[in-house]
Amino acid sequence: MTATNGDGGVQLARKDFQSDQEVRWCPGCGDYGILAAIQFMLPEVGVRPEELVFVSGIGCAARLPYYMNTYGVHGIHGRAPAIATGVAIARPDLHVWVIGGDGDMLSIGGNHLIHALRRNVNIKILMFNNQIYGLTKGQYSPTSEVGKVTKSTPFGSLDQPFNPVSVALGAEATFVARTHDMDRKHMIEVFKRAHAHRVRRSSRSTRTATCSTTARSTRSSTRTLGRNMLIELRHGEPVRFGAERELGVVLNELGEAKIVRVDEVGEDAILVHDERAPTRRSRSRCRGSPASPRCRPRSGCSGPSNGRRTRARCSGRSPRRPSSAVPAISTRCLRSAPTWTVA
């Protein structure tokens, strides 16, 4: 896996981007695949280890910089886009990548994320979206589906999740892509495009060439997750998917995306993907459809799986003071564990 640097001559390989630190994720965690994809991709685009800075927040995903033989900052929770903005503004000559989880980027770090996107700073942001808080042992995250039972939501979560692509587009991101940890080829392709997305600020004659990039990577431990669960979008090609590519997407007159059988509507009716069209926004939102694969997170970070699935945050109308209908905490409750008596 070596490649020739664009400048010609310098041959770097995957190992040149591997640090001497032991990788400490749970065996089987999807993060391994993403790390490998990055380390395979970098030699191919011809960038030197010393030109790279990986900045992260806190979380399992955010450990990644330790494993890269580049410059790196393992920062504080949620603030990686801000730290990276400082690096990138101070040093336009560097390649700055931001790494974080769904909690890091979309919960505590949501504001820095959207502002980094809006500002179009010269950074690439990779969000590892496992739809859970891994490091802190399994609380729901802003991308967790409604009803998810976790340690912090024993009765199921109530909150509508973010669709990360919608958030990014709503925040004026100039390059957004979503890929999958089980598909190394697609990951590498997306990362390369992210790397290449280093444009001058649109038509204005700014001298600092800046851009920003978001790739979203969903992790999964289930190796069975097949191709037919994913819709791959390629510029200029009709949006088709399924084991036999028998399904496709059409747009109705309101601009809503619908899934249809291709043989029923004909190939020509199928929407052709245009990366630059504003309605890409609508398509990012085929949530609940096969377009957004539901991933089962790794055992290490999953919440309790057999709690009761009810969805109320609190029971009924909420009186200002607990009325008699709200049971008082009782000695019985404090004793809910076995007790013993010392005489």
Add this chain to the structure above:
Amino acid sequence: MTATNGDGGVQLARKDFQSDQEVRWCPGCGDYGILAAIQFMLPEVGVRPEELVFVSGIGCAARLPYYMNTYGVHGIHGRAPAIATGVAIARPDLHVWVIGGDGDMLSIGGNHLIHALRRNVNIKILMFNNQIYGLTKGQYSPTSEVGKVTKSTPFGSLDQPFNPVSVALGAEATFVARTHDMDRKHMIEVFKRAHAHRVRRSSRSTRTATCSTTARSTRSSTRTLGRNMLIELRHGEPVRFGAERELGVVLNELGEAKIVRVDEVGEDAILVHDERAPTRRSRSRCRGSPASPRCRPRSGCSGPSNGRRTRARCSGRSPRRPSSAVPAISTRCLRSAPTWTVA
């Protein structure tokens, strides 16, 4: 201006919602109009002063709660949606309104805003968007246009502004509207709909009935800003505007909105506004078109207006250490003000 409460009987008037505190905005500030619209609207929807809580952050806009004869919290900068979330969860019986400026809500408070929208908490959020930081004497805000010369951007701002409606929709808001401080009728109508948007969480049988609402109000001091600068969107009606309603909006096959002359394309070709269609998202983005009136903020909060309009954040490539091309700060600079000598 009195009205009959829905319960029948109780007659409240605008003055019942006015506190005894002197309103301290600059004379002519657009905030007066918004305050008045709120105080006119409330008696009409039949809610009692003690059932209302106005929560705000910091800024000129955020002063509003002091002027309401209701319960109110003038909080800290950016955190009003979080404080309001606490009020609303603790007390579903109250009507909670959140007030703030574009800096308060979209800069420091951006994360709380998008999470409040996503969670669909039972609050209504009003953002007073004057595209500037008023209280702190005129720095650019996240909605300031590119190139804006302010105290903090003497060479013009570089950052792409947020489109607040796009941000809100990207964050899964369930009700979003934009209105204008010069149009009291439309404001009152929008605020009433916000008040009424207190739905049960979509199809799920949650017991806490929650919703969230964002209205965006642009302020302007220029009374000359006419109707023909605005596109008014009404559900089920064709999107037409202009002094004679001679202009309209059509959608091309990619779902992009275009402005056309109605007589050239015919009335039937004009897009009919559908509040629930996902492409409302595209339409929120007719930025730079007359759809988003450019408001000149009040003198009190405008930045320097006669600086040079150049757009570079820094001059040219940025060496790690200043090279000789970067002039050193010199005694001449420190003396740039008149000096005198004591002998």
Add this chain to the structure above:
Amino acid sequence: MNPAALKANLRDMPPGSTLLVNVDTFDQRNLDKAGYTSNPLTDGSLANHRVFEVPMTSITVEATKPLGVKPRDAERSKNFFALGLLCWMYTRPVEPLLDWIKRRFANRPEVLEANLAALRAGLNFGETAELFDHPYEVRPAQLPPGTYRNITGNLALSYGLVAAAQKAKLPLFYASYPITPASDILHELARLKHFGVKTLQAEDEIAAAGAAVGAAFAGSLAVTATSGPGVDLKAEAIGLAVSLELPLVLVDVQRGGPSTGLPTKTEQADLLLAMYGRHGEAPLPVVAARSPGHCFDAAFEAARLALKYRTPVVLLSDGYLANGAEPWPIPDLDALADISVEFATEPNHGDEFWPYLRDPETLARPWAIPGTPRLMHRVGGIEKEDGTGNVSYEPENHEKMTRLRAAKIAGIARDIPGVELDDQEGAELLLLTWGGTWGVGTAATRRVRARGKPVAHAHLVHLNPFPPDLGDVLARYPKVLVPELNLGQLSRLVRAEYLVDARSLTKVQGVPFRAAEVEAKILEMIEQ
């Protein structure tokens, strides 16, 4: 442990002990084989133990797969995974173990590699999943009569909050953002919605604190908990609560710092942060728990002070208390004090309602909650006019309000017990402890006395204000020693307040003192 091992050994495990169970083995077949009719992991029968459910088999299989080890063979390396995990949890050095394994399997290189991989996977699992454990040094079992259960600090703290809400006749509102080692409080309270508890997992610590301020304004007992980095973030909102004079409890389960530091280790280094970690003059009461079970009482006391004085209160716990467990005499809830406060219902100044008209004794302002007719009012972080609460930029008023806020907190000294002093005839040295060092302080005191040397021991639960008689107590001893898991924070406070030459014994290793360490220092100082 698998089901069979659990069945066989459970009766020998003292309450509060830690069980490491291999969840991969808890399938129906194994449960049946072991004779279980219901799954002990979910039926509550292990509630008296700290249970770590770890998928040992599958992780070991995954970890050894790259070495070409077959799943069946990998199974055998599983014990090394468990060993690695234990090393992590008990902060034991790994090198000796590595050497031993290398020697032991020297002539079977594939097995050696597999075992090493499993061991590393175990270590890494502990680190990655932020598993937290220190054995809490259980007091010798000379417990007074009563009914006990085993309880961790975080659970006791959660129950203490619920009990306080009940005794205050208020709903409990708890907002927080997950962080080790405070997250378990959220997990516990989230399960108690049937007691009128509302929990919010906020988008960050700032939002959690902000939501707590909102809930307090709306009439709840509002609580937010976190650990070090989260306390930094909550500072501004807590300052707002100081200015709004609203009741609120901020729990800080301290961990090793600075920055991310040692997130799974214990430390007592946030005391000065609790005291001074807000801009401007923003004093508030500080209370610290001294043992896992005492977290219940400390939470109750923090809530009492918050409600009575309309002030945010910082409640300090630490990782050692939070995750440690001890036998706990179950309190009689009926015997707990009534800490309810009255909401305002009527105008208090003629026809008007003045939100900053204070109770002359406590200096607390009235608490008028939304929904109450005629008491509509606005509060904000800008300085307020004494009485009316209207915005005021007037110099004398600011001075007056600043001193009133300080006097309100200082006045709490009249409402708290005197120093808990364990004196001894002839003692020249006072051992002064706070928080989690109480246990080791009592043990060291016992040990020194057993050597026939007199020593006195005082423990502080209230760190701001100090008990009213602390100055007098300190003056009685020529020597004062303060053992702290920091670089000397309480000693700074005591020195500044009383000009007493309090000496520090400091340790910053992420682990508690050993009694012998404190004993040695006491003896050394006595000799001097």
Add this chain to the structure above:
Amino acid sequence: MNPAALKANLRDMPPGSTLLVNVDTFDQRNLDKAGYTSNPLTDGSLANHRVFEVPMTSITVEATKPLGVKPRDAERSKNFFALGLLCWMYTRPVEPLLDWIKRRFANRPEVLEANLAALRAGLNFGETAELFDHPYEVRPAQLPPGTYRNITGNLALSYGLVAAAQKAKLPLFYASYPITPASDILHELARLKHFGVKTLQAEDEIAAAGAAVGAAFAGSLAVTATSGPGVDLKAEAIGLAVSLELPLVLVDVQRGGPSTGLPTKTEQADLLLAMYGRHGEAPLPVVAARSPGHCFDAAFEAARLALKYRTPVVLLSDGYLANGAEPWPIPDLDALADISVEFATEPNHGDEFWPYLRDPETLARPWAIPGTPRLMHRVGGIEKEDGTGNVSYEPENHEKMTRLRAAKIAGIARDIPGVELDDQEGAELLLLTWGGTWGVGTAATRRVRARGKPVAHAHLVHLNPFPPDLGDVLARYPKVLVPELNLGQLSRLVRAEYLVDARSLTKVQGVPFRAAEVEAKILEMIEQ
């Protein structure tokens, strides 16, 4: 003032005085009439004054319009608008003025109403637009020979940062979020991009501090400035910088607190926050400016310490210094010290680069910036192994690193000047000042001495660590008085450190001490 008035009066205005100009009148016609060839508001000729441009006419017209006053008549109420604004700026009571106006215009009710409306509009404008001003008590003009200009604290601070970057041969990176009274530093620096200054108006204070950490890692002199509430928010990122051991300057332009407090008024109440406002043991140097012009030197010194010791430094200013102006002897830049530091360029441990291998004297770690081949390394907020910088959970290592970080900061005492002491034969009382109370301290000292009573005066620029001889100096005087615009923060530090009974004279009114107040207290203590 309109152009004519400006022309006529400017020569009588001392440098540093405040000009209130009615921008509505600065149109071409009026400028021509007054004989101006260029607009004095934009051509730089007023740079020596504090100019407030206010659209007085149009606001007065707007304010009186609801009363039915015609624009032409409203014009005449304009002076009352100005009066209202002045009342705000100089914190003068309004009631006497109101009474006077009411009496004066008693028989012309429409005029009375219009004038009152204008007056209120002026007051409100000051409050709403957060106008900030206190007259800085200019020192008597016995200035030493030299070339002077007038300068405000914020401008001097900005220039000090630029000068420091130049003397360090580094680019200056400045990130901040607007906040009164610190915003002007952003405004000033944003105009200086031709000096290699990069400014970022971040989305909030956390992002500003985060960006500064990033820029420091990347090799800039990184600075972030704010005021009280922003300091709270930056705490976590500053703690990260402590752990990463990167140079960074955090400027806190203190204002009245707590919470939003008195945003346009001055206070010195963030000293303990600067010292302790981060979780864990996270010590850092604290430096405070003592006058507007001294903000230049203090900024330079803060940058020097940050760069040399690879540590965040807190630089304290306050609203009084920031907006006050004084004659300033223009420094000779060539004479300023070279404070440049070397970036690492080579491996420092055999073939390897160890980012935490320290300089044995300063204990600073090497600064290897991205782009340097062979020195790739990762830094993070988790505890690091001494030397290698690798993540380490090892107990002894944590203790070692915690003490090393503390020793590094404490060691700075060897690198700073001794106490600035103005002693006097027979003085029994030492007046100890810090920050903005220096001016009033010198004045009070002069006054006491003029009465024939001896008194000594020491001033602290370095608040952490203290000058090495401070303990000795304090020990020489039986009485120590610390005047502070807070409730006694420096006195707590001094008491804890030296067990000296330092007394406080405190004032929390949003305005500086008057010399007479300090003088009276000194005399009172001398008598005792």
